[in-house]
Amino acid sequence: MVKELQEKKKIKQESILVKKNENFSEWYREVIIKSELADYSEVSGCIVFRPLAYAIWETIRSETEKRLKKIGIETVYFPLLIPEKLLSKEAEHVKGFSPEVAWVTEAGNSKLKEKLAIRPTSETIMYPSYSKWIRSWRDLPLRLNQWNNVVRWEFKHPTLFLRSREFLWNEGHTVFATKEEAEKERNQIFEIYQEITSKYLALPGILGKKSQKEKFAGAVASYSIEHLMPDGKAIQGPDFHNDGQNFAKAFDISFVDKNNRKQYAWQNTWAITTREIGVMIATHGDDKGLIIPPKVAPTQVVIIPIFTKKMLNSKVLDEAKKIEQKIESSVKVKLDNRVEYTPGWKFNEWELKGVPLRIEIGPRDIAKKQVILVRRDTGEKKTVKINNILIEIVKNLDSIQNDLYSKAKKILKDNIHKVKDYGEFEKILETKGGFLQVCWCGETACEEKIKEQTGAKLTNIPFEQGKIFSDCIYCRKKAKLIVNFAKSY
């Protein structure tokens, strides 16, 4: 029987067969599937968020939302489906999205009179309501956000979390009476996104403005946090779009000001997506599996009593339970008291699943009133008195959180290459990858030529500009900006 054979196989331990630095993309796939973080589904390009991945997303979502509410942003939910005529209202926007829209054309046995798009983003379904709700200066600002699923039917090769035909995100859509107020929101939002990415996911990034070529379809200006992947490619993280009055004019989002004059409103949109989970996996994981930063880990500490099925030790189990009770109100702890698996099997499993700290407790430890604490990130082992256990756990979780960030930050820094010469640009791009920091004249023509010839795109124009250190890398005319180029996801 097939199932019986599979059963035997299943008891064999899952482990990562490929090394991260030898074959990154295969390692990435293996880590996600074998740790049971996520899985492929029966729909090409769409994935299943298993409990581990979804718990991480729930933390990202709740921590982000808490902060958004504090600055006055409210949560809403708009329909999934968008009538074709609405999607087409803003010319640039529809041009940008229509090649990857999934269309509903039938319901039950009937053909629909008008095709409905599954939202690739919700501007065009939200703004008719905004137009209706906003009448007076009293109705502004209107600052709404939703957490939902969107579909972009990309035809490029899908990658778990990083390029998925359906993904989860937040989309903030805010409206202001003046340009100045709208522009002020940018710092507020990036403060939140940066806190989530750097303090929670332990992911550094480069904050900057997108070029005109790379900005969002329909925006006046786009801004982003750009991350580095272990294979030397860049990947875009959370972003913020200043829409000016583009959509306000297309959808008649206008208001009567205090002087009784009609004005068009000023708008922003902004988002963080489940892609961040992929960047987190890729950045921190190692050849043993996932490493989840403590602040987003659904299990921060796993307790493993040292006994076997044949030598079940109830004293050890009792002590392990006591420790669990002692710490469970302060940290997210799991006691793995299964008898059908050996301690060694469990060590491997929880390492694969990226639990930040492991507590080992055996008969000899009990005699000495101590346990062994093992860090997932460094493998470091430490003997700790049971009396001090909570304080040691908290200290170690903090260290892991900080060290993961510092390590990633150093790697990012080491992979930003200042380049003055185009020949050198091409060489470093091929040999080292990473971000190539160059001086640029500001012309789209140069940006396009570089992309054509090297495959690298302008990721963003960092807010931290420093001093111009050469002429334009491509045309050798006077440079205006320091920008980063990179091959990217």
Added chain:
Amino acid sequence: MVKELQEKKKIKQESILVKKNENFSEWYREVIIKSELADYSEVSGCIVFRPLAYAIWETIRSETEKRLKKIGIETVYFPLLIPEKLLSKEAEHVKGFSPEVAWVTEAGNSKLKEKLAIRPTSETIMYPSYSKWIRSWRDLPLRLNQWNNVVRWEFKHPTLFLRSREFLWNEGHTVFATKEEAEKERNQIFEIYQEITSKYLALPGILGKKSQKEKFAGAVASYSIEHLMPDGKAIQGPDFHNDGQNFAKAFDISFVDKNNRKQYAWQNTWAITTREIGVMIATHGDDKGLIIPPKVAPTQVVIIPIFTKKMLNSKVLDEAKKIEQKIESSVKVKLDNRVEYTPGWKFNEWELKGVPLRIEIGPRDIAKKQVILVRRDTGEKKTVKINNILIEIVKNLDSIQNDLYSKAKKILKDNIHKVKDYGEFEKILETKGGFLQVCWCGETACEEKIKEQTGAKLTNIPFEQGKIFSDCIYCRKKAKLIVNFAKSY
């Protein structure tokens, strides 16, 4: 200019023009739109959850999820889209859902090779994964739940929240090794759903089993909580389906047991939806607008300082702020310090929006170190010393919560009509509505005849059975069960 005229209109206060007991369905629509709870969208049959509605849903969701996690259920997310061949795998299931499936047939400019259904429910996209993940008895039970949006393209007249083409819900999908374990889950789940509906939404209901005719497409047995609407019609609340091995056999969800034998698994599914928000609005609201039960109200207390634009009183405002600070860590409070609206205007607005308690504070109150507390549900006014304010607020919120439930419970009780005779059945159904409690032989033929002739369906077979008090209401043969019939949404 049109906008200017609308501006003048807008300052005019919104109020409910129709009486609840004169034209319930128009009242229901007005209350929802004017309180800014929700709105129609540009897609027929799909609604916009404005911040007020979404905040109520967030409470339902988080309180439910907290309890689900406590009993070991984990949260996941599966894809929105389901390939046609999967949807068709379980015969009864596809028959039940295909008339109202929204189909994606195109992506970008290409026609898809296989149509994709937008999930009307997720059995058929989840169970192929279950089949893959479940190999051994060690993998069971598997108890997963997701919170998502589903689309059912109904062609009947849509009603805000109650019948919507897209709605939000949870769908629990659990798998057990034995029939007994699967059946035990039912009480666990209904305990949670009943706590949410009765203790949070203050909604009583009748718990029971569905008839074979009314059960879920693909289930062996369905169970539900049935609510009463103010117009005398029934509406189904949260439900639970015992799927037996139907889906397990269709999707090969099997496992190798401890004796190394292949077994099919036993499954349940269960859901609570955003429809409950509609039932809550309908049940508690009055001619002034919404009444939101304190436990789900995003604003439990509104403080209104008594001053006008011309007579701005900073002492009053300061005292109001002090009160806000004093209570804000214990209750959800909003201080309405807008100067462009009068106190009377604000009273109306917050009554319309259903805030359970209002605090009025004016210059004379300050002198006497007191405030006026006004209950939204009864209109009762009470003078309260500022010193005791928090204790009084908590006491009053508790009373409101309990009184709303008791009142609804009494109305439900008064509208369950025990009927022995079919002539009387028809008469009461037409004159009074509500639940008609009758004795039934158990034959689907009788159930169908009643529905055909009267329009009333068998809502459920209450768990609390009592003693058979007549022959079958329709065929007059020996009755086996006491059941409820009602006209229903």
